[in-house]
Amino acid sequence: GQNIDQPTEMTATEGAIVQINCTYQTSGFNGLFWYQQHAGEAPTFLSYNVLDGLEEKGRFSSFLSRSKGYSYLLLKELQMKDSASYLCAPYNFNKFYFGSGTKLNVKP
Amino acid sequence: DGGITQSPKYLFRKEGQNVTLSCEQNLNHDAMYWYRQDPGQGLRLIYYSQIVNDFQKGDIAEGYSVSREKKESFPLTVTSAQKNPTAFYLCASSPKSSGNTIYFGEGSWLTVV
Numbered sequence: 001g002q003n004i005d006q007p008t009e010m011t012a013t014e015g016a017i018v019q020i021n022c023t024y025q026t027s028g029f030n031g032l033f034w035y036q037q038h039a040g041e042a043p044t045f046l047s048y049n050v051l052d053g054l055e056e057k058g059r060f061s062s063f064l065s066r067s068k069g070y071s072y073l074l075l076k077e078l079q080m081k082d083s084a085s086y087l088c089a090p091y092n093f094n095k096f097y098f099g100s101g102t103k104l105n106v107k108p
Numbered sequence: 109d110g111g112i113t114q115s116p117k118y119l120f121r122k123e124g125q126n127v128t129l130s131c132e133q134n135l136n137h138d139a140m141y142w143y144r145q146d147p148g149q150g151l152r153l154i155y156y157s158q159i160v161n162d163f164q165k166g167d168i169a170e171g172y173s174v175s176r177e178k179k180e181s182f183p184l185t186v187t188s189a190q191k192n193p194t195a196f197y198l199c200a201s202s203p204k205s206s207g208n209t210i211y212f213g214e215g216s217w218l219t220v221v
Contacts, residue, residue: 004150033209033210040196040215041214041215042198042212042213042214042215043151043198043212044212045209045210045211048209087150087151089210095153095156096141096153096200096202096210097153098143098150098151098152099150100148100149100150101149101150103148
């Protein structure tokens, strides 16, 4: 089975930095993906971690600790368009598990 | 352009009726998936297929059926046995090799009337 925990909702200010945490317990693990989903739309890929450590892609960074079953997504220089849900998705041999997502509200 | 096409975008189903959601991809991906998303919730896996003529149940397969007769097509049938089918349905695909991301179609909204 799998268990994925993320905060339900967060609020941050435009221009600030926000960290969205994810803890997971899955039967098998090959890596972890983060996706962004705007309301009523399909998720889009943000980042992928397979080894422990930090992966940086522009304003977005993602961290993984496999021994702790823990990951976070870091968003810098927040923009209004970053208001969306962020889904943590551990991956095991072509099977993706999705958390319920964290709804991020960016305010001016 | 390469991508995943789902149809229809919006579908209404009467009680007791079966409906089929289409999913076609021209990305030459081996694996295909169907997810269900309820309002404010995450994605739950219904069925997935890693190769033609083979598919596996996900976490919520009851009341659904699929087929994978062609690599590019993975239709989902929502049967009358699915008692609460109103949801957003997402089809996705990924290359066979490990570590590749999953690509999503635009989704289909199914409502029971």
